[in-house]
Amino acid sequence: MAFINYNGKFIDESNPIIQANNRGFRFGDGIFETMKFKKGKIIFVDEHLSRLWQGLKRFQFDLPKLFTPDYIEKQILGLIQKNKNSSARIRLTVFRGNGGLNDPENHNPNFIIETWNLPETNGDLNENGLQCILFKDALKSIDAFSNLKHNNYLPYLMGALEAKKMRCNDAIIFNSKLNICDSTIANLFLIKENIIYTPALSEGCVAGVMREFVINMLRKNKFNVVEQTISENDLAKADEVFLTNSIYNMRWVSSIENHNYQNKLTREIFQLLKQTNPNEFC
16 A cells, blocks of 8 residues: 655545645646655755745745745655655645635645655666657747746646657657757757757756756866757757656657667766766666
């Protein structure tokens, strides 16, 4: 039996917990964080909760005095212990309660924490490169909420379904200007003539915790990293492409549609990532 943490209480994951007029269910009125637990700690917990708190402010939640990052971290660790996870993927969702579009009952945060066991890995870069598609049926908006991980996730949701339908690993998401944004579950980097490019935050991509870490690590090691607008044509002409997120750290892409990519410099970057903190990145 697995448990979830609902507003500080451990509940069997099969039990219903929300009503039909819940705003999170009706309108996607909430935000979330996905984190990794490994070797007894939550990886990058401060960075994840900092981004979450920025989102809570942006979403105009009224935070009780005891609703703090330390409180949430303790709730996550309590659930991990309850579920007996050794390594885990964590999803923390914060959402508003019941009410209509203009009349929520209140602005207090409700939360659900879920954990799933993560398989042990050998710490190597994925042997088989990811195969991705381009997805333009739903475009990511560029606004004050774009860099957050919020529950209005239509482009990512439909992109993931289309990738599965096409028997591919992931889909590349475009913003409202038809430039590259990110993938359904990760930030995107491309390499062209040894220069590393990634969509700027102003392009509407999620402000990924691993994205920021990789950019800072690369610049510290004298790599040329450029955050800018990236077009579909730029992606087609790239030498290498890789994706980053907090669960898988870094994975290389072997093809997007009809374009194939190598992974020479990507492998060097991955090894540098492992050397930075092998306990966290293997």
